[in-house]
Amino acid sequence: MPDPHWHSRLVEALHREGLPDAYVDRLVEELSDHVTDFFEETMSMDARDEVESRLGTPEYLAATARAEFQRRTFAGRHPIWTFLAGPPLAIVGTFLLMLLAFLGVYELVNWATGGSLTANEATHTAPSALELALIHGSDLAFSFLPYALPACLFARLARRTGRRDWGVAACSLLAVLALCYWSVIEQRPDRHGVWIMGFFCWPGLRQLAQAAVPLALAAWLAGLPTRGGRRLIIAHEQG
Amino acid sequence: MTLKKTNPDFLNGVPELLVLQLLDRQPLHGYDLVQAIRTASDGRLDFGEGCIYPVLHRLEAQKLLVSKRELVAGRNRIVYRLTKQGQRRLVDARAAWREIVTAVGAMLEGNEHARPALA
Numbered sequence: 016m017p018d019p020h021w022h023s024r025l026v027e028a029l030h031r032e033g034l035p036d037a038y039v040d041r042l043v044e045e046l047s048d049h050v051t052d053f054f055e056e057t058m059s060m061d062a063r064d065e066v067e068s069r070l071g072t073p074e075y076l077a078a079t080a081r082a083e084f085q086r087r088t089f090a091g092r093h094p095i096w097t098f099l100a101g102p103p104l105a106i107v108g109t110f111l112l113m114l115l116a117f118l119g120v121y122e123l124v125n126w127a128t129g130g131s132l133t134a135n136e137a138t139h140t141a142p143s144a145l146e147l148a149l150i151h152g153s154d155l156a157f158s159f160l161p162y163a164l165p166a167c168l169f170a171r172l173a174r175r176t177g178r179r180d181w182g183v184a185a186c187s188l189l190a191v192l193a194l195c196y197w198s199v200i201e202q203r204p205d206r207h208g209v210w211i212m213g214f215f216c217w218p219g220l221r222q223l224a225q226a227a228v229p230l231a232l233a234a235w236l237a238g239l240p241t242r243g244g245r246r247l248i249i250a251h252e253q254g
Numbered sequence: 255m256t257l258k259k260t261n262p263d264f265l266n267g268v269p270e271l272l273v274l275q276l277l278d279r280q281p282l283h284g285y286d287l288v289q290a291i292r293t294a295s296d297g298r299l300d301f302g303e304g305c306i307y308p309v310l311h312r313l314e315a316q317k318l319l320v321s322k323r324e325l326v327a328g329r330n331r332i333v334y335r336l337t338k339q340g341q342r343r344l345v346d347a348r349a350a351w352r353e354i355v356t357a358v359g360a361m362l363e364g365n366e367h368a369r370p371a372l373a
Contacts, residue, residue: 038311045284045307045332052285071302083308087315 021066021073022047028077033179034084042080046070084177091176098169098181102188105165113160117153124149142208150210154198157212158225162193166229170236179236186233193225194218269309271351272299274336274344277319283331284310310334318343 025046029039050066057065070076085091090098124145125132132146142150166189173182197219198212218226276282276290287310288303313319318340324333336344 042307042311046304048283048329048331049285049288049303049307069302070304075302076304076308079302079305080308083312087312 025073025076028073029080032077032081032177034077034081034177035175038080038084046076081177088176090172091178094178094181098173098178098185099188102165102169102185103192105168106161106189106192109161109164110157113157117157120153121149142202150200150208154200154210158196158198158221159228162189162196162225163228165189166232170232173236182236183233186229186236190226190229190233193229194222196225197222267347267350269301269306270313271344271347273306273309273313274318274340274347277334277336278341278344281333281335283326283333287334313340 022043026039026043029042034042049070053066053069067073071079089096121132128145131143134140166186169185169189170182173179173185192214195214195218196212197215197217198210201209201211203209272291273287276287276294282290284307288306291299291306310319310321314321314334318337319334320337321332321334324331326333
C-alpha cells in the first residue's frame with residue numbers, strides 16, 4: 016500500500032500540471048502498482064521512506080509526466096503553430112465551409128420553391144419572407160459560428176494536450192478577431208439587396224456578442240479545475 | 255557526418271531507446287522493465303523509476319507500443335509490447351545513438367582540430 020501522504024501529493028501535483036483526469040488515473044494506478052511491487056520485493060520496514068528516492072518526488076514525476084504528455088501530439092509539441100497560427104486558419108476554413116453550405120441551401124430552397132429566388136432577382140421584385148429569413152439567418156450564422164466553433168475545437172484540444180494556457184491564448188485571439196468582424200444587409204432603392212461583410216476594429220454590441228463564446232471558453236479554460244482538482248479542493252475545504 | 259544540426263533526442267531519447275530495446279526482447283510490465291534496465295546496466299543507470307511510465311504512455315500514444323491488462327503472478331498488470339512501428343523506430347534510434355557515440359568518442363580522443371585557435 017503506497018504511503019497515503021506521497022500518494023495524495025502525487026495526485027495533487029499531477030492535477031496542478033493540468034493533465035487530463037483519465038491520464039492521471041492511469042498513471043497513479045501504475046505508480047501505485049510499482050510501489051506495491053517495491054514493498055513486496057524489499058520486505059523492509061524502511062521501504063516506505065525509500066519510495067520517494069526510488070520513484071522520484073511527486074513534483075518531479077508530475078513535471079516529467081507533463082513534458083512526456085505534451086510530446087505525444089503535434090499540438091503539444093508545437094503550441095505556437097497550433098494555437099496562434101491555427102485560429103485564423105480555422106476561421107477561414109469554417110467560413111469557406113459555411114459559404115459552401117449557404118450556397119447549397121440557397122440552391123435547394125430555390126429548387127423547392129420553383130426557382131422563385133432567382134426569378135425575384137431577375138425581375139427586381141422585393142425579396143420574399145423566406146428569402147429574407149434565409150439571408151438574415153445566414154448573416155447571424157456567419158457572425159457567430161466561424162469564431163464559436165474553432166473556439167470549442169481549440170478549447171478541447173488544449174484540454175486534451177495539457178496546454179491550457181495556449182488554449183486561453185487561442186480563444187482570446189478568436190475573440191479579438193470576432194470583435195473585428197462586421198456585416199450589414201442593405202435593401203437598395205432599385206430593390207437589389209446587398210450583403211457586405213468585412214474586418215474593421217470598431218466593436219459594437221453585436222461584435223461583443225460575437226466574441227462572447229470565445230471569451231467564455233478562454234475564461235473557462237483559465238479558471239476551471241479538473242475533476243480531480245475539484246475533488247482535491249473539496250477535500251481541502253472539508254478539512 | 256550525417257548528424258542533424260541539432261540532436262533533440264541526444265538525452266531525451268535515452269529512456270526511449272532503452273525501453274524499445276528491452277521490449278524488443280520480450281513483453282514486460284513497468285516494474286520488470288525498470289529492474290531489467292537496472293540489471294542490464296549493472297546498476298549504473300540510476301533514475302527516478304516513476305519516470306518510466308510517462309515515457310511508456312507516450313510511446314503507446316505514438317503507436318510504438320501496445321499495452322494489455324494481464325494476470326501476472328496473481329496480479330492484474332499492464333503489460334507492454336513492441337509494435338512493428340516500434341521495431342522500425344528502434345532500428346533508427348540505435349543507428350542515431352551509435353552516430354552520437356562515435357562523434358563524442360572522436361571528440362574525447364582529442365584531435366588537434368577540435369582545439370580553439372587562440373590557445
